[in-house]
Amino acid sequence: MHPSPRLLKLSSSSKQWLTRHSRDPYVKQRVKEGFTFRSRSAIKLLEIDREFQIFGTENYHPRVVVDLGAAPGGWSQVTALRLIEESLKKKSIPEKPIERSFGLKRIVDEELWSDHLTNQEDSTSIIALDLKRIDHIEGVQTIQADFLSPLATERLGRVLPRTTLVLPRTTSVLPQTTLDSPSVDLILSDMAANATGNTTADIANSLRLSEAVFEFAQRHLRKGGNLVMKYFEHPDTREFQKTHLNTRFKHIHRFKPKSSRSESAEVYWVCTGWHEPDVNPRRRLRSLASWFAGKDDGHM
Ligand SMILES: C[S@@+](CC[C@H](N)C(=O)[O-])C[C@H]1O[C@@H](n2cnc3c(N)ncnc32)[C@H](O)[C@@H]1O
Numbered sequence: 001m002h003p004s005p006r007l008l009k010l011s012s013s014s015k016q017w018l019t020r021h022s023r024d025p026y027v028k029q030r031v032k033e034g035f036t037f038r039s040r041s042a043i044k045l046l047e048i049d050r051e052f053q054i055f056g057t058e059n060y061h062p063r064v065v066v067d068l069g070a071a072p073g074g075w076s077q078v079t080a081l082r083l084i085e086e087s088l089k090k091k092s093i094p095e096k097p098i099e100r101s102f103g104l105k106r107i108v109d110e111e112l113w114s115d116h117l118t119n120q121e122d123s124t125s126i127i128a129l130d131l132k133r134i135d136h137i138e139g140v141q142t143i144q145a146d147f148l149s150p151l152a153t154e155r156l157g158r159v160l161p162r163t164t165l166v167l168p169r170t171t172s173v174l175p176q177t178t179l180d181s182p183s184v185d186l187i188l189s190d191m192a193a194n195a196t197g198n199t200t201a202d203i204a205n206s207l208r209l210s211e212a213v214f215e216f217a218q219r220h221l222r223k224g225g226n227l228v229m230k231y232f233e234h235p236d237t238r239e240f241q242k243t244h245l246n247t248r249f250k251h252i253h254r255f256k257p258k259s260s261r262s263e264s265a266e267v268y269w270v271c272t273g274w275h276e277p278d279v280n281p282r283r284r285l286r287s288l289a290s291w292f293a294g295k296d297d298g299h300m
Contacts, residue, residue, distance in 0.1 A: 038135075039074030040259070041190055044268070045228075046078055047257040052270050054186060054226055055079070056086035062185035062226070063124045064161055068147055068213060069191025069230075070128035073137050079188070080139045083124045125161050147191065148212055160184065160220060182222040189213045189229040192266070203234045210237070214244050217274065225274040232265045245269060247277050 037043070049055050055062060062083070067076045126140045129152060134142040141159055145152040161183045191213070193205035213229055221227065227249070231237045245252050250273025260266055 037074045037077055038072040042074030042078050043259040044257040045075045047259055048228055048255060048268060048270060049082060054228060055082035061086060064184045065126045065186045066184055067128040068189040069130055071130035071132040071134045073134045075188055075190055076126060076128040076137050076140045079126050080137060127159055182220045184220040185222060185225050187217055187221060187227045192230060203232060203236055206232050207236060207240055210240055221274045223274060227271040229269045230266055231269060233267055245271055248275060249273055250275060
């Protein structure tokens with residue numbers, strides 16, 4: 001077969017990309033059964049969820065999810081669909097696995113969907129942020145901002161649901177004290193800075209994003225909350241895991257989805273069980289020893 005005239009005009013790297021793209025089974029998978037996820041990345045999140053049940057188990061039901069680096073919106077679509085599925089499961093309404101029915105209308109009818117959005121008990125909050133504009137997704141609030149800018153912090157702070165903690169009264173004279181407590185159950189970050197071609201600079205940029213996500217978790221992730229974050233394999237990212245993630249999460253897994261291209265250095269941290277920093281020196285020493293021995297899954 002002769003290549004089309006349009007293909008002939010492209011550079012050889014673009015041609016290679018197009019050929020690889022058209023043969024990629026995961027690109028085909030995202031346009032299955034009449035519904036198109038906006039990104040191939042959506043399939044990676046489905047894989048992560050299948051492996052680690054990040055959207056729900058019998059006794060874990062995330063209600064507030066923040067999706068960072070969300071454009072064009074594949075992960076947010078998956079999140080919206082999976083949270084509905086889990087809520088239907090709770091109500092014992094038979095759900096169909098979304099791998100087999102990607103379309104929202106195939107999973108729930110309009111009535112169930114609007115019931116889900118208005119029912120306080122079930123209400124979920126999905127907030128998606130990106131430098132780029134994200135087209136509307138039902139059930140998802142979108143923010144266009146640079147996550148590293150103060151504007152993003154301010155806008156996220158404004159839309160995040162508030163959970164107020166009423167502290168016990170110490171005396172009847174002083175007024176009751178209330179505190180805003182963290183409200184986020186799950187943070188997703190598929191953020192990736194544009195590659196510069198300089199590995200040192202690329203790793204530094206990627207670490208800056210990871211550190212900002214960790215700071216966000218310190219302010220907003222509730223106890224027991226979870227985090228899924230993309231990173232690029234490098235000794236510096238190992239160090240970041242040791243000094244940051246290992247001190248605050250109960251379990252840390254490093255997971256490379258099958259749908260992630262093998263030539264890409266991207267991997268995902270799947271971190272569960274956010275907790276206060278561990279101050280027991282003996283336990284910290286034991287965990288560090290097993291970390292150095294390479295036996296851990298990052299568990300401190
Ligand atoms: C791989 S894409 C995410 C794909 C997305 N998970 C999906 O399924 O559609 C990475 C995204 O990170 C965003 N990004 C990179 N740096 C960012 C920053 N500082 N603030 C916000 N978004 C950022 C990029 O604009 C890009 O859209």
